[in-house]
Amino acid sequence: MVGKVAAGVVSKTALRKQVVAARDAIPTATRRELSERITTRILGLETYRSARCVLAYMSFGSEFDTSDFIADALAHGKTLCLPRVVPDQRRLDVHTVENLECHLQSGVWGIREPRADRPLVDLGQVDFVLLPGVAFTRRCERLGYGGGFYDRLIPRFARRPRLVAAAFDLQIRDQIPLEATDQCIDVVIYERGLYLKC
Numbered sequence: 001m002v003g004k005v006a007a008g009v010v011s012k013t014a015l016r017k018q019v020v021a022a023r024d025a026i027p028t029a030t031r032r033e034l035s036e037r038i039t040t041r042i043l044g045l046e047t048y049r050s051a052r053c054v055l056a057y058m059s060f061g062s063e064f065d066t067s068d069f070i071a072d073a074l075a076h077g078k079t080l081c082l083p084r085v086v087p088d089q090r091r092l093d094v095h096t097v098e099n100l101e102c103h104l105q106s107g108v109w110g111i112r113e114p115r116a117d118r119p120l121v122d123l124g125q126v127d128f129v130l131l132p133g134v135a136f137t138r139r140c141e142r143l144g145y146g147g148g149f150y151d152r153l154i155p156r157f158a159r160r161p162r163l164v165a166a167a168f169d170l171q172i173r174d175q176i177p178l179e180a181t182d183q184c185i186d187v188v189i190y191e192r193g194l195y196l197k198c
Contacts, residue, residue, distance in 0.1 A: 012143060012177050019135045019143075022170045023062045031168075034191045035065035038166045041189045042130065043072055047162040051127035053079040055094060055161075058104070058112040063132060064166040070100070081121045084113040085149065092149045094121045126161045133165050135173050136188045140197035143176045154183040162186050 010018070026034070042048060054073045059066040073080045083092040085108040095114035097103045107113035131150050135143040142165060144150055154163065163185035172190060188195045 010177070012146065015143060015173070015176060016134050016146065019171055019173075020062070023168060026062065026168065026170075031062060032065060034168055035166075036068065037191045038064060038168075038189055039068045039072075041194060042069055042164065042166060045162075045164070045187070048128050048164075051078060051162075053081065053121070053125045053127050055081040055083070055121075055126050055129045055131075057083060057130065057132050059132070060109070060111045064168065066130065066166075069130060069166075074098070074100075079121070079125070081126060082114050083149070083153070084116065084118075085111075090147065090149065090152070092153045094123060094126070094153075095119060096121050123156055124158050126157065129161050129163050131163060131165055131185065133167065133171075133185075135171050135176050136165060136167050136185075136195075137173060137176055138188075138195045140185050140188055140195055141176055141178060142183065142185050148181065151181050151183045164189060166190070 048054070056066055056070050056073065058070075070080065080097050081094045082097050082104075083094055086093055087108055095118035097114050097118060103114055103118055104112045105115050133142045133144050154160070164187045165185055167188055167190050169190050169192060172188070172195075184197060186197045
């Protein structure tokens, strides 16, 4: 039910707290192993293998670890793009990054992001997007962190690329509260398989 919380569905804030707490409780070694399994599934996607320009994100805290995915994109000569938060405009700018040591800085909330002087990418060139989230459904509905940054970014793509999220099994929920501005994605990959948007 879009625009209204269905009966029995917890609020977005409560669900975020529940899922993040459960994710934080996963032992570090287990989280690393699950991230490796999920990464293998992502790298096997034809849409990723054929992509020339990939938008990813630098993982933070107990999120799925994006480091192996990012390393693969760079190793295979793909154009790697990462988001930078523009807080006063509540917007994500997307910049190209070639060297993680030289081209990143600590950004909003301590998440590593591109320096402002890195080249902006034409969103029309992006073929594949790996994006974060707190919770997902089997219908590829997505609950983000509450800032709406990706919900505002997705409509800016003139040609919608493949939108993929990686999640641990505990992040998959039967229902999540949705609003009209919430953007669905195309694929959710977790340690035991994947869900495709119908």
